[in-house]
Amino acid sequence: MRPEDLKYQQTHEWVKIEGDTATIGITDHAVSHLSDLVFLDLPAAGSSVTMGESFGEIESVKAVSPLISPVSGEVLESNETLSDSLEWLSEEPFGKAWMIKVKLTDTSGDLMDAAAYDAHCTAEG
C-alpha cells in the first residue's frame, strides 16, 4: 500500500508537504520500472528547483531518466547517502530513500492522492 499522506504525480515522483517544507522522492512503481539502478544525481542544498522541471537524474543499466519536481522552491537538504545506497530505493522508496527537502514557493495543482495514483499505475501497466 502506498502511503496516504503523500501526493503523487504522473511521472512517478511523490511529495510530502509539511507546512512550507516538501520532501520529494520516487515511487516503488518508478523503481521497479527503472531496475538495475546505477547512478543518482541530486541538486545541492541552496539550489532551486522548478515545478515540472528536472531536479536531477537517475540512471539504470539501460537509460537515464530525469527526476521531475512536483514543487518549486529552494533545496534545503539533499539525501547525500542515497547515491551510495541505491538499494534503499527498492527497500524503502517512501522512507529512507527520500531525495530532497525543499522550502516551498509553489506546488503543482495536478498531484494525485494514493488511490488516484494506484489507478494511474494500473492503467500504465
Place this chain on the structure above:
Amino acid sequence: MQTTALESVHVAAGARMVPFAGWNMPVQYRGILEEAKTVRERAGLFDLGHMGRVKVYGPEAEAFLQRLQTNDAASIKPGRIRYALILDEDGLTQDDILLYRNPADDGFFVVINAGNAQRDLERMRAVAADFDCTVEDCTQSLGMIAIQGPRSEDITQQLCSGDLASLGYYAWMQTDVCGVPMTLSRTGYTGEDGFEAYVPSGHETKVWNAFLEAGAAHELTPIGLGARDTLRHEAGMPLYGHEIDETTNPLEANLGWAVKMNHDFIGKGALERVTAAGGTGRKLVGLTTHTKRCPRQGYPIAAGDQTVGAVCSGSISPTLSAAGQATNIATAYVQDAFTEVGTELSFVVRGKAEPCVVTPLPFYKRAR
C-alpha cells in the same frame, strides 16, 4: 503492434514487455545485469521472433545475392553462414544480415533486422526482378529461438537428433529438436557459444518449454532484449541504429572484413571512392571508463575542449566490472587522429567531461 507466438509465455513468466521495432517483446525478466551474467556463466533462452527471415531460391539466387549484399555469396560453402551488409548506392548501410547457404540446392536463407525488414524486403524484391529467383518472406511461417551460453551445447544436445559437436561456428544443419524438424545454426549475438533455431510456426511454445525443461539442471532461464544488447555490446557486435545506420559505411565501422570487392554489389563504387579518398576521417572505436556515469548514445566525445566524436552505444559492462577492468563501455565514431588504443578522451554528460580511454574491440572475448 506485432507479436511473436511466445508473447503469452513471456507475460506469464513475468517479463516486462516493450515495443521494439514494431513488436511487443520481452526487455527483461529478472534484471539486465543478472540475465547477462546467466548467459556468460551458464545459458539463456531468447525469443527472436521479431527478426526477419527470408528464403531466396532459384537458378540465379546466388547472382541476386552478389548484387544485393557485400560479402561473397559464391564462396559460401553449403551449410555455412556469413555475416554481410546491404548498402545503398552511396555505400551507406541499410542493414546487416546473415546469409545461410543451403547444403543441397541453390537456395539461401537470409536473416534481417526487424526494424529494417520492410525496407529490406522492398529492396530485395526490386533487385530480384532482374534475376531468375524468388524472395519469400518466412517471418510469419518460422519462429526463431536462440540458446546462448557455455552450457548451450549440453542442453541442446539432449533435445536434438543431430550431432552438435560436429556443427562448427557459423554452420547450420537440418535436424529435429524435441521431435520438430527445423534449421539449427551455431550462431548468436552474445559473444558466447550457442545456437539459433528456426522453428516451424505453431511449434514455438513446445520447443521453448522443451529447452527450459532440458536446461533446468543448468539453470537455463529466459533472457530479455535488454541483456542481449549488453552482451552483444561487450562482444563488440554492431547494432543497427547504433554503430551502423544509413549515415555510416562499413569501412569506418570496422566491417571491411564483411565486404568483398570481387563482385558488383550495390554501393561498391561508393566504397571504392571512400577508399581512394583515404577514408571518411573517422573510425568506430571502443571506449572504456571507470566512471559512475555511463556514456550514452549521442553524448559528445571530446579531446580537451574539442569535440571529436559521438557515442553510438554505451552501457554498464557487467562482465568487465566483475573482472575489475572497467565499469562502462561505449562505442563511438571518433576523428582519425584520436583513434589509437590508449588515447585518453572524455565523454560529455550534461556539460561535464568524464574520462574514458580508447580500448580495442571487442571488449569481451570468451575463452575457446
